[in-house]
Amino acid sequence: MKGSQEVFMEQIAFVDSLRTGFALIDEQHALFLSMLTDLAAQIEAGHHRQGVLDAFQGMRLYADGHFSDEEALMDARGYPQLPAHRVQHDAFRGMVAELENRLGEGVGLVSLETLEYLGSWFIRHIRDEDMRFATFVRENDAASS
Ligand SMILES: [Fe+2]
Ligand SMILES: [Fe+2]
Structure with missing residues (x-):
């Protein structure tokens, strides 16, 4: 039988169909x-809170930069749906900031389920929203060539 860690890693693996x-x-x-997967591994391994908090912060900053x-x-490509897309990014930023606050206050560690939720949110976002942008660029480039 697979452990929860293994199932988690499969669920949030980066696969070719996610390429934009x-x-x-x-x-x-x-x-x-892969940062999410590492974080899950740390939590499963029972790492102390500071380590998990640092990893969580790293993940949050990375998502922010992305x-x-x-x-x-x-913006550079003149994507008309950028405002709506930004709203989605902001929702994710909000969720992660809130979780980080809770972690910082020592309310307890983030659960594997929560990371799973963040991971599947992110994958769904790539699949539905980031891909929509990729399609827009492809169609736009085709129309202008
Ligand atoms: Fe993205
Ligand atoms: Fe996005």
Whole structure:
């Protein structure tokens, strides 16, 4: 039988079907998901709170940087749905900031389920929203060539 850790890693693995075709974005998506996996491993291994908090902070900063890069790219490409896309990024930023506060206050460690939730949110976002942008760019480039 598989452990919860293994199941988790499969659920949030970066797979080829998640590629948008933007090398930087794809790299960031893959790295973010592997940071989540590392964090889950730390929690499972019973690491002390400071270690988990540091890893969580790293993950939050990384997500933040990714969202900014992505929004800048969308802006540069004149993506009309950028405002709606940004709302989604902000929702994620809010969730993660809230969790980090709770962790910092020592309310307890973030559960594997919570990380799973963040991971599946992120994957769904790539699949539905980041891909929509990739399609927009492809169609736009095709129309203008
Ligand atoms: Fe993204
Ligand atoms: Fe996005």
